[in-house]
Amino acid sequence: MNVMTSIPPTEAEIVSRARDLIPVLRARAESCEKARMVPKETIEDFQRAGFFRILQPRRWGGYEMTPNTLNKVLMELGRGCPSSAWIVMVLGVHPFEVGLLDERCGEELWGQDNSTLISSSYAPFGTVTRADGGYVLNGEWMTSSGCDHAAGGAFLGGRVVENGESVFRSFWVKREDFSIIDDWHVVGLQGTGSKRLVVKEAFVPDYRNHVIAAYGAETHGHLNNLYKMPFFYMFYAAVSSVIVGMARGMADLYVEHMMPRQNINQAIGAAVQDPFIKNRLGDATAKISAAAARILTNTDEAWSYAARGELVPLEVRIRTFATNQFTGGECFEAAHMLFKKTSTRGVWLSSPIQRQMRDILVGANHITQNQDNIGDLLGGQMLGNKLAPGNPFGVRI
Structure with a gap:
């Protein structure tokens, strides 16, 4: 069906829709994993919520919202079902890429049905x-x-x-x-x-x-402001955002797990009074919160240029693109800190905690979270090194 939108939701409204879906996604997470595919009804929920339209051009029924709108949605959805949130991340970024292409692509893809996904x-x-x-x-x-x-x-x-x-x-x-x-x-x-x-x-x-990786006045100067953002930045920041959501979900599960728990090997009876259990949660939450804040701040900085119709400067592109890639490692560390304190209860296949941990493990292994190589690139740029051939910033050597 070709649905033309009228007034797009506000950022607060669409983020609220994502938050409201968390219990539904959690209830479907096990069946989603067993099927090795996101259920059709979940995709339909996402379509109704408008998640795939966030970065879609307005002329083809999209909302053309700010980049951080998608990031914030992903940070919520990842709390419920990492696999389902991952699909919103991947399929939700591609409408942005279509916006970079010749207009014939948009017509071919969405001319008959502007909800079609890639x-x-x-x-x-x-x-x-x-x-x-x-x-x-x-x-x-x-x-x-x-x-x-x-x-x-x-x-x-x-x-x-x-x-x-x-x-x-x-x-x-x-x-x-x-x-x-x-x-x-x-x-x-x-x-x-x-x-x-x-x-x-x-x-x-x-x-x-x-x-x-092309990026410059010739390729982006004629585009609407949203599409003046670098594609690699948009994609990598979205991956980082969904991993933050997964880590937040791990903290949610940890709290639920610990609230009724009683320690049997320590004098302190209630787990919530154990200083180590409290400390792990506090430390993990600080790591997760810092990662989320960095992504949102980086994106706002890059967007401040594109929103004025300007291209994002190379120095900003390198720094924001690179520092977001530390998210996977930091969120995995935070999640593992929590998982370690769940003891035997966390390892049962019936426990959502172990699934959340495994999902974070795989998400953090994504190429967009390669903090080793990217740290070298960022540090080298700060020290005056020239960019190497094949760099992801559209700069010819």
Whole structure:
């Protein structure tokens, strides 16, 4: 159905919708994991709430809201079901990417149904060959989260040699041009259904792809203010935000677990009076809160330029992009601090605590949370080092 929106919700309204869904998501989390796919009814709940429209262009029925609106929604949804929240993160960022492309893409995708979704697999596993008027893609692309719900196809990453240089492009491949292989058997975030896509001789015209790291007046100057934000920043910040939500959910479960608990090996009877139990919660909450504040502050800083119709300066792009990537490690540390104090009760498969811990483990392993390499990049830039070839900031060396 092609639903044109009238007045978009306020940020407070749509964040409240996310918060209201937390109990529903928690109730479905176990079945979501067992099915290894987010339930259809959950996707329908997300559609009704408008989560996938937050970054969608207005001309195609979207809300075109501020970047932190999606981040705040993800920080709530992750508390209920990390896998379901992950799908909002992935499928909710792609409307932003469509906003960067030729307008023909938006018309093809949303002309008949502006609720159509797109998945992705950006790692360049397959091959890309230049052809007359476009490119031909072949091969297999792994871990396409939410692909079962993405009737619009997928963005696939690929490297193309242009003028002797390897260029990283993102290609929109229609759903009829690939098959899905169910190989998503993993330790955490099982419910994301991040399956393998197999592509055979798929032609992608020139207007349905872009240089994923491109950023400058030529590529972004003509776009609406929201789409003047760098794509890599938007995607990486969204991943960091959903991990914050997962860690907040771990703290929620810890409180619920400890409130009725009695210590049997210490003189203190009630667990809530144990100084170590209280200390772990306080320390973990401080880590999680700091990570959330950094993401929101970084995004507000970058958005302050785009909101005025300006491009985000390179120094700001590097610092904000890099520091957000420490979120996964910090939230995993916070979650593990709490998990350790749940003792044996936390390890049963019937306990939501162990599922939340496993989901955070996998989320923190995402490439967008690679704090080792990114710390080197940030420190090097601060010390005057030149950016290396293949940098994610659209800067040619």
